[in-house]
Amino acid sequence: MSEGADHLAEWRQGEFLISTDRRRLDIDTIHGFLVTSSWAAGIARDLVVRSIESSLPFGLYHGDRQIGFARVTTDYTTFAYLADVFVIEAYRGRKLGRWLTESVMAHPDLQGLRRWLLATSTAPWLYEKLGWTFLKRPEIFMELYDPDVYRRGGEKR
Numbered sequence: 001m002s003e004g005a006d007h008l009a010e011w012r013q014g015e016f017l018i019s020t021d022r023r024r025l026d027i028d029t030i031h032g033f034l035v036t037s038s039w040a041a042g043i044a045r046d047l048v049v050r051s052i053e054s055s056l057p058f059g060l061y062h063g064d065r066q067i068g069f070a071r072v073t074t075d076y077t078t079f080a081y082l083a084d085v086f087v088i089e090a091y092r093g094r095k096l097g098r099w100l101t102e103s104v105m106a107h108p109d110l111q112g113l114r115r116w117l118l119a120t121s122t123a124p125w126l127y128e129k130l131g132w133t134f135l136k137r138p139e140i141f142m143e144l145y146d147p148d149v150y151r152r153g154g155e156k157r
Contacts, residue, residue: 007056011103016096017061018103025052025059026066033069033086038122040084042150051084056107060087060100067091070104080110082118097126105130 011018031048034040040048052071060068068087074080082104087097104110120127124134135141 007107007109009103009107009109011099011106013099015062016099018100019059019061020056020107021059022052022057024061024066025057025069027052029066029088030069030084033088034084037086039119040150044150044153047150055083056109058100058104058107060096062091068096068100070100072104072107072110074110074113076109078114080113080116082116085118085120085123097123098129101126101130 007020009020027045027049030052031043031045034043034048035045055071055073058070058072059066060070068085068091070085071083072080073083082101085097085101085104087100105116116132118127118132124132
């Protein structure tokens with residue numbers, strides 16, 4: 001792993017690379033996956049761009065081709081929310097999702113946080129292998145959830 005200014009970090013594993021370099025991100029690939037995902041179906045491209053601008057992004061690459069993604073929304077001090085984790089279907093089954101998540105969790109600027117959160121209905125088994133658990137006290141957590149916001153173009157109810 002190497003790191004530099006602006007939270008830049010990279011990890012290599014054979015012919016694969018994980019990088020937080022925003023310049024490498026393929027927004028079309030990211031949006032193309034998310035727009036059909038179970039958690040962000042119908043999301044507009046501009047919303048994907050805004051979400052990345054407000055997060056620490058992690059791109060997963062095979063050569064120059066982006067094949068996966070994750071992002072973290074964080075204050076870099078106490079809290080991090082892991083979101084939009086994916087590996088495109090052609091590359092699944094190679095433990096790249098696990099490596100991506102491990103790399104996110106190993107980022108030097110994300111150490112010593114009191115709480116990490118994520119929401120997943122597609123791969124809880126992956127996160128459990130990495131030490132994640134279901135909420136210990138779900139009764140203390142609350143949410144404002146609007147599952148149709150992307151269909152309305154981001155407009156408020």
